[in-house]
Amino acid sequence: MRHANLPGPGDATYKVRRGDTLYAIAWHSNNDYREVARWNGIRSPYTIYPGQVLRLRPPPAPPRKKTRAPSREQNKAAVPRAPSRTASQPPKPQATRPAPRKESASSNRQLRWAWPANGPLKSRYKANDPLRKGIKLGGQPGEPVRAAEGGKVMYSGSGLIGYGRLIIIKHNDKYLSAYGHNRKLLVEQGQQVTKGQKIAELGTSNDGKPLLHFEIRRRGKPVDPLALLPRR
Numbered sequence: 001m002r003h004a005n006l007p008g009p010g011d012a013t014y015k016v017r018r019g020d021t022l023y024a025i026a027w028h029s030n031n032d033y034r035e036v037a038r039w040n041g042i043r044s045p046y047t048i049y050p051g052q053v054l055r056l057r058p059p060p061a062p063p064r065k066k067t068r069a070p071s072r073e074q075n076k077a078a079v080p081r082a083p084s085r086t087a088s089q090p091p092k093p094q095a096t097r098p099a100p101r102k103e104s105a106s107s108n109r110q111l112r113w114a115w116p117a118n119g120p121l122k123s124r125y126k127a128n129d130p131l132r133k134g135i136k137l138g139g140q141p142g143e144p145v146r147a148a149e150g151g152k153v154m155y156s157g158s159g160l161i162g163y164g165r166l167i168i169i170k171h172n173d174k175y176l177s178a179y180g181h182n183r184k185l186l187v188e189q190g191q192q193v194t195k196g197q198k199i200a201e202l203g204t205s206n207d208g209k210p211l212l213h214f215e216i217r218r219r220g221k222p223v224d225p226l227a228l229l230p231r232r
Contacts, residue, residue, distance in 0.1 A: 022046040023154040032220035125224040133222040134215030145200040147193045180213035
């Protein structure tokens with residue numbers, strides 16, 4: 001399922017190749033793209049360069065400095081003197097805690113998922129199985145593949161080996177969805193799409209059978225789409 005040049009869940013680093021995107025690298029290594037960006041000091045719009053080596057794991061925590069207990073002489077010197085009665089001292093400013101970081105409005109929007117295709121369910125999600133990160137739907141080649149929710153197309157191409165022609169959509173700060181093995185891609189990277197919009201045509205798997213591979217990821221980790229999709 002994975003080309004030797006693409007990162008996998010067990011890889012600690014990855015050397016960027018021409019045509020790579022941070023989203024695709026994070027997707028293939030089961031990471032949240034924002035975490036990969038933070039670990040490597042990359043800011044939005046997340047530009048990367050061929051030859052750049054990316055960290056795919058959190059950096060080690062810095063060692064804690066050991067503090068020595070103060071000596072008696074130091075304790076005596078640290079005792080503050082009583083302030084002069086005639087000296088006027090301004091009140092000490094109270095320390096203020098930084099305000100908690102708020103998530104963007106898009107992360108708070110409730111998602112209402114829809115089925116990406118009408119074909120029968122052929123394979124279910126299975127946790128910790130690299131070959132069953134999502135579900136597989138059957139159908140007829142050329143049938144419409146639709147966005148399961150509105151969002152922005154973060155990837156549209158065939159550079160991720162094992163997925164065929166693939167589309168990845170970012171729905172908010174937490175969720176991404178992916179649509180693989182398409183016959184034809186109808187949207188481009190950076191394009192905004194709406195829920196139910198036709199984004200591709202259903203294609204075939206490696207064995208020639210009609211198939212759509214569909215994944216949903218939360219913070220970079222695959223989750224069971226059937227737990228989020230409405231019952232048929």
